[in-house]
Amino acid sequence: MTALLTAFGLVFDPYTLFVILLSAVFGLFVGAVPGLTATMATALLVPVTFFMPPVPAIASIVTATAMAIFSGDIPGALMRIPGTPASAAYTDESYTMTRNGHAETVLGADLVFSVIGGIFGTIVLVAAAPSLAEVALKFSSFEYFWLVLLGLACAVIISMGDTVKGIVSLLAGLLISSIGLDNPAGYPRFTFGSIELLGSVGLIPMMIGMFAVSEILRYAVTTDEHAEMFRKQIGNVFRGMWGLCKKYPWSILRGSVLGTAIGALPGAGADIAAWMSYAMSKKFSRTPEKFGTGHVEGIVEAGAANNSALAGAWIPALVFGIPGDSITAIVIGVLYIKGMNPGPTIFINNPENIYAVFIVFFLANLMMIPLGWACIKAARRILDVPRNVLMPVILLFCVVGAFAINNTLFAVTVILVFGVAAYFMEENGYPVAPAILGVILGTMLEENFISSMIKADGRFLGFFERPIAGFLGALTIIVWLWPLAKWLRVRGRAPAAA
Amino acid sequence: MKFNDAIAGACLIALAVAILVHIQDYPLIPGQKYGPALFPGVIAVGFIVTGGILFVRGVRHGAPLVVLGEWLRRPALVTNFLAVCAALVFYVVAADPLGFIITSIVFLGVLLLKFGVRAAVALPVVIVATLVMHTLFYKVLRVPLPWGVLERYAW
Numbered sequence: 001m002t003a004l005l006t007a008f009g010l011v012f013d014p015y016t017l018f019v020i021l022l023s024a025v026f027g028l029f030v031g032a033v034p035g036l037t038a039t040m041a042t043a044l045l046v047p048v049t050f051f052m053p054p055v056p057a058i059a060s061i062v063t064a065t066a067m068a069i070f071s072g073d074i075p076g077a078l079m080r081i082p083g084t085p086a087s088a089a090y091t092d093e094s095y096t097m098t099r100n101g102h103a104e105t106v107l108g109a110d111l112v113f114s115v116i117g118g119i120f121g122t123i124v125l126v127a128a129a130p131s132l133a134e135v136a137l138k139f140s141s142f143e144y145f146w147l148v149l150l151g152l153a154c155a156v157i158i159s160m161g162d163t164v165k166g167i168v169s170l171l172a173g174l175l176i177s178s179i180g181l182d183n184p185a186g187y188p189r190f191t192f193g194s195i196e197l198l199g200s201v202g203l204i205p206m207m208i209g210m211f212a213v214s215e216i217l218r219y220a221v222t223t224d225e226h227a228e229m230f231r232k233q234i235g236n237v238f239r240g241m242w243g244l245c246k247k248y249p250w251s252i253l254r255g256s257v258l259g260t261a262i263g264a265l266p267g268a269g270a271d272i273a274a275w276m277s278y279a280m281s282k283k284f285s286r287t288p289e290k291f292g293t294g295h296v297e298g299i300v301e302a303g304a305a306n307n308s309a310l311a312g313a314w315i316p317a318l319v320f321g322i323p324g325d326s327i328t329a330i331v332i333g334v335l336y337i338k339g340m341n342p343g344p345t346i347f348i349n350n351p352e353n354i355y356a357v358f359i360v361f362f363l364a365n366l367m368m369i370p371l372g373w374a375c376i377k378a379a380r381r382i383l384d385v386p387r388n389v390l391m392p393v394i395l396l397f398c399v400v401g402a403f404a405i406n407n408t409l410f411a412v413t414v415i416l417v418f419g420v421a422a423y424f425m426e427e428n429g430y431p432v433a434p435a436i437l438g439v440i441l442g443t444m445l446e447e448n449f450i451s452s453m454i455k456a457d458g459r460f461l462g463f464f465e466r467p468i469a470g471f472l473g474a475l476t477i478i479v480w481l482w483p484l485a486k487w488l489r490v491r492g493r494a495p496a497a498a
Numbered sequence: 499m500k501f502n503d504a505i506a507g508a509c510l511i512a513l514a515v516a517i518l519v520h521i522q523d524y525p526l527i528p529g530q531k532y533g534p535a536l537f538p539g540v541i542a543v544g545f546i547v548t549g550g551i552l553f554v555r556g557v558r559h560g561a562p563l564v565v566l567g568e569w570l571r572r573p574a575l576v577t578n579f580l581a582v583c584a585a586l587v588f589y590v591v592a593a594d595p596l597g598f599i600i601t602s603i604v605f606l607g608v609l610l611l612k613f614g615v616r617a618a619v620a621l622p623v624v625i626v627a628t629l630v631m632h633t634l635f636y637k638v639l640r641v642p643l644p645w646g647v648l649e650r651y652a653w
Contacts, residue, residue, distance in 0.1 A: 051639045164551050168510065171544045175517075178538050185527055187534040190520070213586075220578035220613075221569035389619065392609035393627045395582065396602060399589050400631055404641040409590050416586040427567065428500055446537045458531050 007355030010055045023060035028375040031068030034081040038068035039211045039326045047401030054338040055356045063364040073110035078230045086270035086306040089278040096294035108237035111372045117304030118365035120256035121311030136344035145448040146472035151322045153479040155267025155434045163483040165430045173438020184450040196410040203333040205402040205411035213419025251301040259305030263312025267433045269325025270306035277305035500565040504556025510549030517542040581612045597646020602628040
């Protein structure tokens, strides 16, 4: 109880509130400008939060990402360009609604159901994380080994597209994680005599490269699309929202539940949650034929899903140190820097900080109502900011931010290399998320494997002897074999069809 | 720029072989079966398997070896891409000798003009952005941004 009171004190401190407010404005802006993503917002925030106490640092990330996922919907509705990938699933639908004269309804639905989804995800986070942590306290290296392997499998399988390319991406991430001294043997691997590489590549500069520099490169080569912007005055966006709530209660619930679950699965975040939710909404709708003609139902469901995914992703990140999406991948790095090492003990050692994170989640989602409304009102001005002015300034910010983490220019080289690498990976259909997960979880995977092997005296069967470990092991093997089974089934069917 | 899967596959297999050769020198830990070579070794095997699948798929598919993206046919966009990379290289090379302020002015100025911003707009942006960035990181966050040739005028 005292921890909860301390947590309130930590959040409602003027400095923290000021940071939250600034981050909210920053998040709304970044989300609304096409080409700048919520993950990029996080990567850009890290160098600044580096110098803050833990609670405001985490609060700024929570707030900025929640706002960005909502405001990413705005250019979708007004220009038919998603502000962030999480809005891409229903951009066409939103724009069609705007063209049909329903701009207020679609923007209102974006805002209101983002808030509802976000709060739902937060409630699940608050309810699930501490009880999951109690179970996780009993975990040994065997369980962690399987859990990490299961997380990596999810990242590969859920990432939409080519499974083989997902595995390649994952292996590349694992390879990067093995660079440096940080391995059970303490032997310098792949350092080639470089002192800088002894400490591995540096997670934050790598993320800035993969999520910010790559986006700037993508902007630099865009064959300029002249999008027409909807310029009429926007009226009261809250009109009719209560009616939508009453009309689509199941959609809201389904979107929020699916979003939270997808968020909690490692490697998949708000963007995949939105695509899956939109598809699900169409499947269960009583009027599926209306989808694509400017129908609000899918927007309600997917809009709730992508915001609930944000909170869901924090569940495995806080409890196991396994990121649920690319945002929490960065957050885990920040938690380590701040001495709040993720894992079940965080709920025992730092309960006030964890409660503070929960409070910030609620606060950010509630603040979204007035601030989001203001953002919709100011949307045209935000969307008029010329991106050719913005991008060079952001690039310089990336450079200085990466430099600030360790005060070395090596970090600037890292952002260049990983920026170019991520750009070409996406061009060629290699998903980036599995690579990130590989980098973050590689060390954990190896350490837990080696210590389990020592405990089990080198017997593989030891990995299945504890009940939870056995269950997780079996599950992991099934999930990893799933793509193979699917491939065999397709192959088996192909000759018959021919 | 899209590469045929066969090329990617061949590169991955080459990378895997390089890893396998490299880890031969890694020491064994006395009394333990698994040393520092195990993990990279497993990754290398993974690369061989996935690289092999990609190679076979690429050869069967028979797509062109490299498909140039639309941007690669437009010189202005190619130089845009190169300008971003060059700006980063320039920063790494120039930051210490020239100092942050001068490096930042060149960095932003060149990129802004390259992206088609008018000089009348670019100039104030360069000055304001450089000063804001310098104040935020050097003064507020105490990041030791280099002064370089401006050392004598440091404020």
